[in-house]
Structure formats: C-alpha cells, structure tokens
Amino acid sequence: MPGAGSAQDEEGTGEGVQELLCGVFDCSPDLAAQIFMRGRLRDFPVRTAIVRQGDRISTLYIIAAGRAHAIVYSLDGQIVLLHEYLSGDFFGVVSPPYSAIHDADVVAVDDVSSFLLDGSVLALLAEQHGCIGLALLRAMVDRLQQTQSRMYEHVALSAVGRVHAELLRRARQSPDLAIRPVPVVADLALQVATTRETASRAVNALERRGIIRRDADRLIVVAPHRLEELIL
The missing domain is CATH 2.60.120.10 (Jelly Rolls)
Structure with missing residues (x-):
C-alpha cells in the first residue's frame, strides 16, 4: 500500500x-x-x-x-x-x-x-x-x-522518424549529447506511439551507421546533424 x-x-x-x-x-x-x-x-x-x-x-x-x-x-x-x-x-x-x-x-x-x-x-x-x-x-x-510538438510529429513523421526525433530531443538535453541511462526500447516505443520492434530496428540501424554509440551507462549521439536529416 x-x-x-x-x-x-x-x-x-x-x-x-x-x-x-x-x-x-x-x-x-x-x-x-x-x-x-x-x-x-x-x-x-x-x-x-x-x-x-x-x-x-x-x-x-x-x-x-x-x-x-x-x-x-x-x-x-x-x-x-x-x-x-x-x-x-x-x-x-x-x-x-x-x-x-x-x-x-x-x-x-x-x-x-x-x-x-x-x-x-x-x-x-x-x-x-x-x-x-x-x-x-x-x-x-x-x-x-x-x-503540440508531439501532435505534429504524430501527423507529419513516420514511426521511425519519431524515434529519431525523440532520441535527438533527449540527447540535446545534455551538453555532451548523451542520454543517461540508456533508453529502454519499450519505453522509447511508448513515448513515440510505435511498436517495440520498430523502435528496436531504428536504434540498431543508427548504431550500425555510427550515428549513435552505446556505452555501459549512456547512449551518445555521435552525429546529431545526420540524425536530424533522418527525421522524416
């Protein structure tokens, strides 16, 4: 209780x-x-x-x-x-x-x-x-x-684009563009109204392209301008 x-x-x-x-x-x-x-x-x-x-x-x-x-x-x-x-x-x-x-x-x-x-x-x-x-x-x-920003994103962006936008938004809250702790994929999916599988694929693709890097306790946006270009 x-x-x-x-x-x-x-x-x-x-x-x-x-x-x-x-x-x-x-x-x-x-x-x-x-x-x-x-x-x-x-x-x-x-x-x-x-x-x-x-x-x-x-x-x-x-x-x-x-x-x-x-x-x-x-x-x-x-x-x-x-x-x-x-x-x-x-x-x-x-x-x-x-x-x-x-x-x-x-x-x-x-x-x-x-x-x-x-x-x-x-x-x-x-x-x-x-x-x-x-x-x-x-x-x-x-x-x-x-x-209002989230309503616009839900109308104007794809599910993957919303994942990218959310990651960039969180990273820009820190001077070193690091998200602490590493986002839980299920929470990230809920935040942008998509499935866990879609969010997971989007994050993994960014890692493979070197746009983000995962450390033990943080997720770093290495190339914020490239990430911003992917918000579609």
Whole structure:
C-alpha cells in the first residue's frame, strides 16, 4: 500500500523536497518551507496507479523522485502515453475550481516519492505569492508546447522518424549529447506511439551507421546533424 504521512514528520526527506519546491515554484527557501508545511509526502511503489482516469481529484501532485506515466487507452486497446513525469514535474489540479475529473491514468514507472498539496491551499498561496502563479503558468505553457510538438510529429513523421526525433530531443538535453541511462526500447516505443520492434530496428540501424554509440551507462549521439536529416 502507498505510504502517506504529513510532510512535517519526514525530516530526512524534508530538506530535499524543500529544495525541489524552490525550483518548481521559483521561490525563496523561506516560502518553500511554508509550502512544505502545508502539504504532505506520499510514496507510490512501482506499477501503482497514483491517479486513475475518471477519479475526481482536488490535489496537486509534485514528483519528488522517480518517474510516472500518464496514459490512456485507444479503442483497440493500445496504450497511448500522454506525459512522462520526472522529478520536479507535477500534475493534478492547478487552476479553479480546484476539483476536477482526471483525464488519464497516472502510473508509477519506478518507485515514486511525491509531494501533495490541496488545491484550495495552492489557490491561497498563489494569491499571496505571485511567483507561484507564474511558475504554474510557465509549466502549463511548456507542457502545451510539448504536446503540440508531439501532435505534429504524430501527423507529419513516420514511426521511425519519431524515434529519431525523440532520441535527438533527449540527447540535446545534455551538453555532451548523451542520454543517461540508456533508453529502454519499450519505453522509447511508448513515448513515440510505435511498436517495440520498430523502435528496436531504428536504434540498431543508427548504431550500425555510427550515428549513435552505446556505452555501459549512456547512449551518445555521435552525429546529431545526420540524425536530424533522418527525421522524416
């Protein structure tokens, strides 16, 4: 069963979560401490449903550690990945009326530690501290842009092209164009809405052509311009 408790009782984790909140809300340590005292920590074991599609929720969930996927199912039973949530990402209620029906299952891909903040508390804090509202707005705009980019890719690119685009996107997040850890092919396929076999063939072909190189703990894009040319 997921573990729950007040944030105040988790002193060993508290400092790390407060530091995370500083980054999430672009706020001072003092304000992060106030937010921390108003929320609670909760852990979800791997493969646990954090939120189910159709649940009525009134809480903001902030991922403190681990990874979670927001998924829906197509009419033919295929899993469709809507979002991947990593440390510092959040989902749930972020705007009035602070209670809503959730539109997807959110499942813990790893063991997840999260910080929960009631929507009514979030509303009060956002009214009192402009940085919180601005941070929520920026995050929502970024997520919308990511969603639009993925929608374009699904319409305009082949399945293999989407694999190439995702690898390049992940590599460009690191100065050395390295993806750490090495992507799991099944996760990569889910990310771009294709089959595991298609993703595996695309990655293997890139390796054979010397465009990417696999090390023990990372996948390096050796020739980013050549990879970009293959995004079709």
